[in-house]
Amino acid sequence: MANRFQEYKQLDLSQINKDVLKRWEEDDTFHKSITTREGRPTFVFYEGPPSANGMPGIHHVMARAIKDIFCRYKTMKGFRVHRKAGWDTHGLPVELSVEKSLEITKDDIGKKITVEDYNAACRKEVMRYTREWEELTRIMGYWVNMDDPYITYDNRYIETVWWLLKQIYNKGLIYKGYTIQPYSPAAGTGLSSHELNQPGCYRDVKDTTAVAQFKAIRNEKSEFLYEGTDSDVFFLAWTTTPWTLPSNTALAVGPNIRYVKVRTFNPYTGMPGRIILAKDLLHVYFDEEMEGKGFDEYQPGDKKIPYEILSEYAGTELAGVQYEQLIEWVKPKGKAFEVITGDFVTIEDGTGIVHISPTFGADDDRVAKQHGISPLVVEDKDGKMQALVDKKGRFFPTQNLSEAFVKEYVNTEKYHDFAGRPVKNAYDDKLDEDAPTVDIDISVMLKRENKAFRIEKHVHNYPHCWRTDKPVLYYPLDSWFIKTTAVKERMVELNNTINWKPQSTGTGRFGNWLENLVDWNLSRSRFWGTPLPIWRTEDGSEEICIGSTEELTKEIEKAIEAGFMEVNPYEGFKPGDNSKDNYDIIDLHKPYIDKVVLVSPSGQKMFREPDLIDVWFDSGSMPFSQNHYPFQNKDKYDPASGKGVFPADFIAEGVDQTRGWFFTLHAIATMVSDSVAFKNIISNGLVLDKKGNKMSKRLGNAVDPFNAIETHGSDPLRWYMITNAQPWDNLKFDIAGVEEVKRKFFGTLYNTYNFFALYANVDGFNYSDEEIPLNERPELDRWIISLLNSLVKEVGESYENYEPTRAGRAISDFVTENLSNWFVRLSRKRYWGGEYSKDKISAYQTLYSCLEAVAKLMAPIAPFYADMLYFDLNKVTQKEADQSVHLADFPSFDEKLIDKDLEEKMAIAQKASSMILALRRKEKLKVRQPLAKIMVPVLNPRFKEQFEAVKDIILTEVNVKEVEFLADTTGVIKKKIKPNFKTLGPKYGKQMKQIAGAIAKFSQEDISNLEQTEQAEIRAGDNKIVLSKEDVEIQTEDIPGWTVATVGQMTIALDIHITEELKQEGIAREFINKIQNLRKDSGFEVTDRINITILKHSEIDDAVLKHKDYICAQTLANDLQLVDKLDDDSASEVEIDKGVDTKIIVEKLNN
């Protein structure tokens, strides 16, 4: 046990970071924080796995600080905290960076590089920055269990993912379908949105656009359109891709959009007709001048076309009307050619009616499915249904279609000219730029057939393939899906039980996402990822979903028996042996897995579906996969075991994970376990630069976390990030803020500790004295203890509610405002010199308790300094057995120690002191000059009582001898009266203005009448209103003739008359101050004793003599001499008052 508190020369948080880390590593503190909680309830945290193929940034410090705070807090609350680290290792970014570093493209895979080598390169690439990540984790003080991190490419991890897929498969929730995806016919591949968003992909192109006329079919549904006419009725719809018109199967109207039916002529054929379009877009097509005019004079070919609005409809009224197929090349199977409603329809451009071709638009496909509308498809030679455009981007050549299909569904005469033509000229190298496009030819055909209303060139933004530079098509591609829509209701229900921080993300962003859920597209056509474990026969009639390596091994054996495979590529693997070595024998990735050909029950070959699965499924499965469940660790998933690690109590990630990790965790847990995956969640905002811009390496505004921690230490960085903005707000990161935190909070706390250590060491305080009972401690001590208990309560509640910002701000406020700036400042004299009295012990014990509690409260946010502080305190006193604050228990508070009345009193003292100091300054009276008295008007007994209780504190603080309370009976106090809106408002409502006016007119006499009779009558308009005392607030305003300050309710007058006696005392104090400064400048120890010699001066001699003992006591002087002459060089010139100069010598005594 050390017997002295460690004192420091300066605060070096960067060094503290290193020292504390060293101690943690030597003591294995992290593991102790878990083992010492053996048998206690668990607190489960899930680490969202980062990808180590990129360097960590400053925002990771923010995100990980949040995670760390609650894990440390819960540890201190006695929980055994689970937090297994993990790595996300699959996915496109890995592939892209491999391709970049090997200087290859996707096309080269299997050509320039074998798939095996590519696979190996990915495996290496993904762990590229592992060391940097581990180092950041270490130096920032993020405690996460790195002993055995989960790695998503590990075969055991993949095995659990397969098992989960099989659970979902067995529930009938996995199916094969198609979605409309960006597809590059030139490259023959689908594109991800990531690829599409690469710079330069979206380009402005000029295309032929068409407004087509769709002729309504007259029947019961549409009869209302023919009121008073037999003319044909057409719907107008615009498209920028006329080549999709042959695949049209529906028209969409906006349910809330107004439409009009207009009588007019077709501008190309001159034929009369009735057309329907959005009312607001009418004047895009018609000149207002021509309304209702010139029908008789109209000649086909006239530029100006007369029109007349006949009627108006809501979009919903038009729904259900059928129309004739626009281009009769291929007949659809099933329902088609109907007007339907779609929320996405706008009146921004076009006609307010949208042409729907379900095979070439994502919106189109979705809305068509909702309304039971069929896509327009053709059957190829293999009997597969295909879109009318083939994968080379051309209208399906007739010879490639099934003969039976052509016979029954295709109008070969009409289709003939277009079959085999590319829909974009760019797809055929033989076509030059000027060659007519399909779009043009279709438009010309429509014009001729009275089916086109307007054909024009239009510039629009269209995506291009980043590899071939040629336009992309939206095209139906095969995909595997998880039918999340089937569990939507349950997901919504379970989501309502999750505590979201902030709540709005849960109900808003995430809730809305769930409400609009579509099936989860699981397929990815890539190389580096978890393979989809589904094998199928070629005709798709039989399939198997594999859920474990054991199952796979058995199936492989069967296939070998059937002669489909010669060797087992996973030879040597021992099912049931969960060791790493056993699983290292095999590789479940491509290309190895694709060598597996299985046998179906009917004896056919089954091949693996070539897709990989969405990497989000990997990370979303971590609650199970991280423990290789259910092949290992089954007990951890049994709630009855008390060791359960599912679901998580807490997760935290950036708000950008809402549709990513948050969703996949939730979806998988719902489908597999009918449970939430996490109970509490913080979705944190972004870290921006100080100007509010996103940080990026390119802009050079990214902050290097390693550098920041090395320079400032992790604590102030963490403290700044947590207290400056709520976690879910974006943080504008400014390194100046970190410095401010360091100075303001850590500097003050450090000073407070150093102050304590300095004196405690002088007095040999080590908390070995008996604890002084609270009621025997002075007011000031009880006050700070009360505040401390309030603080413990508030901070505990804040952590409990996942509000770290509130916790940090409260701690900081307590330390800087109350502990340092008031308690220590006022208590300084109690520590300095004098006996080792009960009061002194109380002062030490109180300050010690505060520091110790603060160390514990701040430990989750600033783990390094907190531990240092705790360690330094505890090392001397051995009050607690723990060697680290992170092993200690979180402080508890005692409601009985919270004394609100006392807190109020001290608030009065603080306010009064500050007012009096302000008055002194105004009058230029320095604080060392004692003054005779202050006067305080008293409005009620309670105030007087409270003021009385703290008057000594105030008087000492402001150096005034006494306080005089002024009762209002003297009539010298000027008062102010204000209406109490809170009580009057609800009673009188509209009359408030008049009442306020009446009260404002109150004279001093009216006010004192009200005070005495406790009521007053006023007039508000014609009404008499009786006011009670509660309806007004009376405040003092002035004491005429005195120097007065008024703040809020309180008024204080200062007596600024200085008597000779006061003046002499002031001089004495001035000397004390000068001598103390000399002591310090001379480098004397705090305890050194001295002799003082002062040169005589008529203005000061009396004062010095009179207060000689006082001066000596304060400055630890054995003797004080006044001398006539002082020529010694060591004498210091001092100015005691304006124009009063003298000399002093201070000599240290040797003893």
Next chain:
RNA sequence: AGUCCCGUAGCUCAGCUGGUUAGAGCGCUACACUGAUAAUGUAGAGGUCCCCAGUUCAAGUCUGGGCGGGACUACCA
């Protein structure tokens, strides 16, 4: 385009269920204090609480509509 967050002093942020002089810190200026001293105190300057409309006796606070910044998702005839 949809959803969500944010908008209060030069900067970073408080402001509880609406209640009448809108606060703090930093920065700036001046002064003071000090055996905590690269600390501290006091004062001053600094605000159309993004804008508009509404509800109300009363709006920074509630409602609606805009504007600006940010994020995510989707991609449009």
